[in-house]
Amino acid sequence: MLLGGYALFFETLPLEWAVLSLLAVLFVFFVMIVARIRWLLLAVVLIDIPLQLQNTLFYREADADYGAIGGINVSITLMALVALYALWWAESVAQPTRDKQKIVIPTFWPLVSYIGIVALSMIVAVDKQLAFFEIALLVQMFLLHIYLICTVRTRSEIVYIVTMLLAGLLLESFIMVAVRAIGHTIEMGPVKLRIDDVRVGGTIGGPNTASGYLGLLLALPISVIFTNLRFPYKWLGAAAAAMGLVALILTQSRGGFIAFALSLTIVGFFVWRKGWVSPAVPIVGVLVLIGALLLLQDVIVPSRFSSVNDDAATGRLPLLVLAGEMIRQNWILGVGANNFVPTMWGYITPRFSREWLYVVHNNYLLIWAETGTGGILAFIWYLITTIRWGWRTWKLDDPLLSVLALGITAGILGHMTHMMFDLFNSRPLVQALWVYSALLMTLYNVQQLSEQQEVSGEYSPSLKTILRLR
DSSP: OHHHHHHHHHTTSOHHHHHHHHHHHHHHHHHHHOSOHHHHHHHHHHHHHHHOOEEEETOOHHHHTTTSOOSEEEEHHHHHHHHHHHHHHHHHHHOTTSSOOOOOOTTHHHHHHHHHHHHHGGGTOSOHHHHHHHHHHHHHHHHHHHHHHHHOOSHHHHHHHHHHHHHHHHHHHHHHHHHHHHOSOEEETTEEEEEETTEEEETTSSHHHHHHHHHHHTHHHHHHTTSSOOHHHHHHHHHHHHHHHHHHHHHTOHHHHHHHHHHHHHHHHHHHHTTSSOTHHHHHHHHHHHHHHHHTGGGSOTHHHHOSSSHHHHTTHHHHHHHHHHHHHOTTTOSOTTOHHHHHGGGOOGGGTTSOOOSOSOHHHHHHHHHHHHHHHHHHHHHHHHHHHHHHHHTTOOTTHHHHHHHHHHHHHHHHHHTTTSOOOSHHHHHHHHHHHHHHHHHHHHHHHTTTSOOOSOOOOOHHHHHOOO
16 A cells, blocks of 8 residues: 555656655665665765765855855655664663673764754855755764764674775776766666766765865775775775776865875885885885776876866965955854855955855865864864874784774875865765764774774684675
8 A cells, every 4th residue: 555655646746756765665674674774784885985975955056166064964864764773772772781881982073062052053055945955964964973883883894894995986987987888978867877977976066075085084994904804895995096096086086185195104114114014115106096097097187186286276266365365254153054155145256256156175274264264173173183083093013903993094195285275065975974983983993992802813703794685
């Protein structure tokens, strides 16, 4: 009966909602026959970071075209997150004494402060609906962040999460290579495989957004190679790193290359200090990179890398001036969350009449302009806290968790550098960063919870064990 009603309702839906609702129904049926529901839901959340299976409520295309968050995302991630919280609540009711171990959530107050200040900025926002769009996104990501820290307690779960992150990276990289081979954008319901001229964005969005995702994640598969995991995981890491590098090249993003180069340098330096690689390995790595660039030279626009005075770079300078003027006049509460676009028109003078207008391509200045001094300080507090705990986990010298922490921390440091050159307010980049920082906290907690157990030799559950759903 319910299926019959859904079939009638299905015919009235637009294509995007029809596809998304069909996926949701199939997902519910799949969950009903799968025993390890939580693991499946976690996989959905992690792989959806690049895939972006979603639709948008109250979408405002005119504002989104200038870089604002254009609506409220209704995604597969949101559906899975609701189910995960329902399972967590059910388990806590059924077994109230379970999982009472002490855990640390050092990012809790920085993120609560940041979200609180973002919400407070709504008071001064010219467009309160746009401000609400950003608040809704941040609350979703905060709930995901807290869920991961509070519920992931074992090394098997850590390995599973890392495996799913690498699987998502590998899948997205293949998609981007395929889109470049096809040569044009493909739209299938809520899924859009994007290419801008010769620069590839894949399912993530624009090329710069894709490079932000790739630059953040690429250090992780490299660090997996240096863990004590079994060879299947290391081969997965090597494949994800290789394909991810090709995909990064296809984005032709200078900021993405800078982020990746910095994170790779950090990982390389610390594994060299540990004596895990010979000095020749970095040289081989550089040669491999040069070889990849030579193989892909036909799809790379040389002017993007040989000239610092091109239109893309110089066109962003007036946006920095515009953001600076907003900050100067609204340094306490800012102009309102996600309100850079509707506010900027009041700051346009004749000097900007011929300039390209968009949201400022500097995440720090954007946060400062929109949420004031308190907002940028809270955001920096969150980033510093994340890096600090990543460093603490690295210093624990755990052959699995510490090495993973190195890759994640290096990726975040590269990402922090990239934030000075591009826009990072879209869901895939916010979700990837907040999942990464949650994973760092989880690595530390898991190590502390298992401190009494000595880890020696190779450790990792088999792929059959962690991927078994029944």
